[in-house]
Each structure stands twice: as C-alpha cells, then as structure tokens.
Amino acid sequence: MRRVAIIGVGMSRFGELWERSFRDIVISAGTEAIEDANLEGREIEAMYVGNMSGGRFLAQEHIAALIADYSGLASINIPSIRVEAGDASGGVALKEAYIAVASGIHDIVIAAGAEKVTDVGSAMEIMNSSIDQEWEAFHGATLASLYAMMARFHMHEYGSTEEDLAKISVKNHRNAVHNPKAQFRREISVEAVLSSPYVAEPLKVLDSAPISDGASVIILASEDVARKYTDTPVFIDSIVQSSDYFALQNREDVLEMRSVRVATRKALKLARCELRDIGVFEMHDSFTITEMLLYENVGIAEKGKGHELVREGEVELGGRTPVNPSGGLKACGHAVGATGIRQAAEIALQLRGDAGKRQVDAERGMVVNVGGTGATAVVSVFRR
C-alpha cells in the first residue's frame, strides 16, 4: 500500500442555490480543486462521486458520467463511479478513491460529492429514505424522530438537557461566520434555538442541519506524485468504513453507535496514533444530538458525558478538542452526498494552515461521516 495525499481541494458555496444547476455547482467545486492542485486536468485518471439521491431529487441517474462530462473529463474518457451510502456517500467515495491510489492502480484521482436538493418538494421525505422503510418509516418514524429518541434517552439516563444540545448549534453557527463557503454565516443564541419549533421532540428546527445544495471536490495523489505538485500535501493516514444494524430497534443500546466506535478504533490503529494526538475534528452533526453522541462514540467524552464537553467549552475553536471549525452540517450546510468530502476538505485546509480566522493549530485531524442513524460510518485520520 502506498501513502496517499490530498493535493487539492475545492467547494462550491453551500446553501439554497436555486439559481444554479447541479452541473454548475459541480463545475465550480471541480475547477477550484484542479487549480488548487496545480493540475491541468489531463493528469486525472479516475473519479469517484458521492451522491445520495440524484434519482429522487433531480430524476437524474447515471450521475457519475454526467459529472465527469461537465468537469471536462469525458474528453479524456476516464472512469467515473458513483457511490451511495445515505449521508455518508461522500465519505465512502473518498475511501474508494483512497483505495484506488493506495493500491497503485491510479496515481491521481478525484473524489467528489454533490447534491442538488432544492429543485423538488419534500427533501425531508427523501432524507428519510436512509432509514428502514418497512419497519421504521412505515410506523411514522422519521430520521429526526429516531435521533430524537436517542436524545430523549440520553436526557433520561444521563441528565443532558435541551440547552446542552442548543449550545452545539450555537457553536457551529459561531464557527461558520468565518467560513466564506458556509450557508449560514451568522451567530444565533441559545434562546433562538430553544424557541424554534419542534421537528420531533426534543429536537427543534435549529437542532437540525439544513438540506442544502452544494459540491465539494478533493484531488488525491500518491506520495511521490504529490510532491511534484505541492509543498503542503495533507496525508490520509487512514480511512475506515464500518456498518451496524440498519434499524435502531435492533441495536443493543440506542446510544451506542458501534459503526463509529469500530471505525474510530481501526482508523487510529492504522494511523498509528492515539485520540489525544488529534487536534481538530469534523463530525457529522445532522442533528445536535448526533454530534454529542459522536463525542462519546469517538471517545473524546466518556459514555453519558458528551454534554459535559459542551458545558466546559472543550469543543469550541479554542477548546482542547475543537469540533466543526467549518460550522459543521448545521451552519456550513448539509449537501448530503457532498458532506463527507466537504468535511475532509475542511480538515485539509486546517492542516495546511489555510483556514483563515477559524484556524486551529493541529498536526492531525479526524473526520466522522455518518449514514442515517449509524448503519454506515466513515472515520478518517489526516496529517500534515
């Protein structure tokens, strides 16, 4: 296996981009990444695309070939492969791209993620398609209500509160102010979160990530090739995907995200480091409770103590374990299939020292990308 480095990153603005087409947003992200990597374009050998639901959002399948074409890569006839894993599609696409380079099959590849969701009516119903349709959704469960049940159980067992969760949303909004690509670049108050309408009690509108349009692109190269293009490669030391029982009801403990625990442990082992060596995190805050449960399942908090990290400010930009300097899914935006790539792009910027006013001083970073309620998890470790 060869070492793999990120040599370029790019992303479109995230948000409700009703005036721009799916193709437009992919092109802007791709062009930025190719420029960032100092490539001409012809050097790229393959493309992996994370996309959750082109079929339902746009009635467009065969997305990988479409994106390859509009990225200017159809003229060099490279293979393009779409990857779907709910809202972990981007993370899995990155893993597949990593394997292609690490294995020696390709020297330079693109990992992209893209979603255009606001062209159709019920984005929420499409998001719900990542949970079990026959045994969860059939009974009226929504993705939000499943996370809400985890939140309710955590509050009951461990004494966390709606205010603790609100503070996670407030933190992510505060970080996004300094991210030019973010959907919501404005601070919000704890009171605003607490007084926003319930989606599924105890989760409210402002506990929930928006469903956004956006694209993000990363260019990977083998170590020797990377050195020719950049003085600041960011290495992917490990990237591990894991699964769990699909429906929440089949998990022994609803607060245990075993896919996350297993992937984290393996990712740290492969990267030959400890959790305390990680200086910055991007975690999947599809809801505030998701981020809090990830503190516990990744291990920066003990089980049942995720809310203490929030109360002590440890997950803030200046804290000991900063989480979501980009603003996270909540404030940077959740362009579903793009999210896993977008998170990795943020860590690359952080480790290169290109994160502007949201810069954290760190040698290593970690990304946690989750599909649905945790039936898929991708955990990766990056190093400068």
Added chain:
Amino acid sequence: MLPRFWRKIKYRYNLIGTKCENCGRTFYPPRNLCPECRRKSSIVEVELGDTGVVLSYSVVHDAPESMKLERPYIVGLIRLDSGVVVTSQIVCDPEDVRIGMRVRAAFRRYGEDGEDGIIYYGTKFVPVEE
C-alpha cells in the same frame, strides 16, 4: 405502501419474530438468517407477546405527507417483555407519555391508500391502566 404492507401482514398484526435456536437470540422484524450465527442459523417463529415498556419516544411534528393528518403523533421504541425492541406508534396524549411507561399492543387504523383507497390496520401501542 400497500404491497409492502400486505407482504408482512402476519408480522404486523401479531408481533411475531424469529428466534435462532442455535444462539437463543430473538429478532423483530423476522429474519431468515441469524446475524450472529449466519450459516449455523436455526430459525423458528416465536410470538413476542403484546406487553412491554416505553424505552424512548418522540412526539413528531414534522411528518411526511402520508402522515400529515396524524400530527402530532408519538413514535416510540417499545421493549417487549420478551426482550425484543420494536418501533411503533404510541396512542395517548403526548403530555402523558413517559420512558418506562407500560404499554400493550392494540389493533389500530394505520392509514389508507389514497382518498378512496383501502383502509388498513396494524399494531400500535396504548398505555396499560395500572
């Protein structure tokens, strides 16, 4: 939704799960393969009983189109006395639902297929008077 409903009708009406006689684990919904034993699976159907407690719940306000008329409604994870956890609706005042509350399965209207469509029924849970 209808074909998906009728195909599993027996399991929706009666809370029947499957037990692996090799390892003793019980699953709902039923599975033809034990995820622990795989090739050594020895699957039989078992009745799961109709009483249990609320493990957790949520009052749903933002619902998909097909459930809009029912809002707000309660979804819960019910731990049956047989030990198996099921996802279902809980029928009571949203103010009254609690973790640990005892509930029992009941036959309730689930929905209908379009305005003139067939009305179908299935299991929901109601509080047990104590």
